[in-house]
Amino acid sequence: MIMNYYDLIFYLFAAVTLLSALMVVTNRNIVHSAFYLLFTFFGVAGLYVLLAADFIAIVQLIVYVGGILILLLFGVMLTNKITNVEIKTGTINLVPAVIGVGLFAGALLAAVVNAPWKINNTEQAFPTTKILGTLLIQEYLLIFELLGIVLLIALIGAASIARK
Amino acid sequence: MTVGLTHFLVVSTLLFSMGLYAIITRKNAVMVLMGIELVLNSANINFVAFSRFGNFGYSGHLVALFVIVLAAAEAAIALAIVLNIYKNMSTVNVDEIDNLRE
Numbered sequence: 001m002i003m004n005y006y007d008l009i010f011y012l013f014a015a016v017t018l019l020s021a022l023m024v025v026t027n028r029n030i031v032h033s034a035f036y037l038l039f040t041f042f043g044v045a046g047l048y049v050l051l052a053a054d055f056i057a058i059v060q061l062i063v064y065v066g067g068i069l070i071l072l073l074f075g076v077m078l079t080n081k082i083t084n085v086e087i088k089t090g091t092i093n094l095v096p097a098v099i100g101v102g103l104f105a106g107a108l109l110a111a112v113v114n115a116p117w118k119i120n121n122t123e124q125a126f127p128t129t130k131i132l133g134t135l136l137i138q139e140y141l142l143i144f145e146l147l148g149i150v151l152l153i154a155l156i157g158a159a160s161i162a163r164k
Numbered sequence: 165m166t167v168g169l170t171h172f173l174v175v176s177t178l179l180f181s182m183g184l185y186a187i188i189t190r191k192n193a194v195m196v197l198m199g200i201e202l203v204l205n206s207a208n209i210n211f212v213a214f215s216r217f218g219n220f221g222y223s224g225h226l227v228a229l230f231v232i233v234l235a236a237a238e239a240a241i242a243l244a245i246v247l248n249i250y251k252n253m254s255t256v257n258v259d260e261i262d263n264l265r266e
Contacts, residue, residue, distance in 0.1 A: 025183075068235065162243075
């Protein structure tokens, strides 16, 4: 039986996300990790598109790939002696971490797979931008304004901490 | 078996576990931040997936949006702190930063 395109694209994006995330956490070179993180964010944006969340996907691309990843790369470059090629990073607690995270992931996977989710598979309207905008200025107005203030204070605080 | 809610939850669980692994094992503070970003992304996948397959309207999308905003603020603050730590102690390895003053 031929898989339909939706499933095929889901497996493609899931593979991109998980493989590049694996490279992020196992690579010893921080700059390589940061670049693999790019593919992880792209894969997650693709998963959002498959979940009919087009606005979230675009925001993911703009904020994560365009903003946070660049910030992380600046962090790597400003805190390493580039000239001495010291961009390697060590690891600690390797064995307990593998055991603990393995057990945790196994338990969580078992719970997620076996849980009797009530699925209500209704088709959602695809351009979600208008709906989200309406919700943001009606039901979620207070949270929206608070987030604006939080972002402003965080950016002022970051600038003042970094300049000291 | 066609792709449904469980598939997305499995992907986000694996992403969460890898982020947790990075947070625990990496010495470099910037790598710990990358692990935190992976964890936040996996939580966002869950929000959007439940919003798609549950009957909650678009609240999940909005929470995912708020998480993205908070992640941006967190990354900016955390990197400022990391830069200050580097300036003061000339290392960003979290296992070597064990005193409160210089």
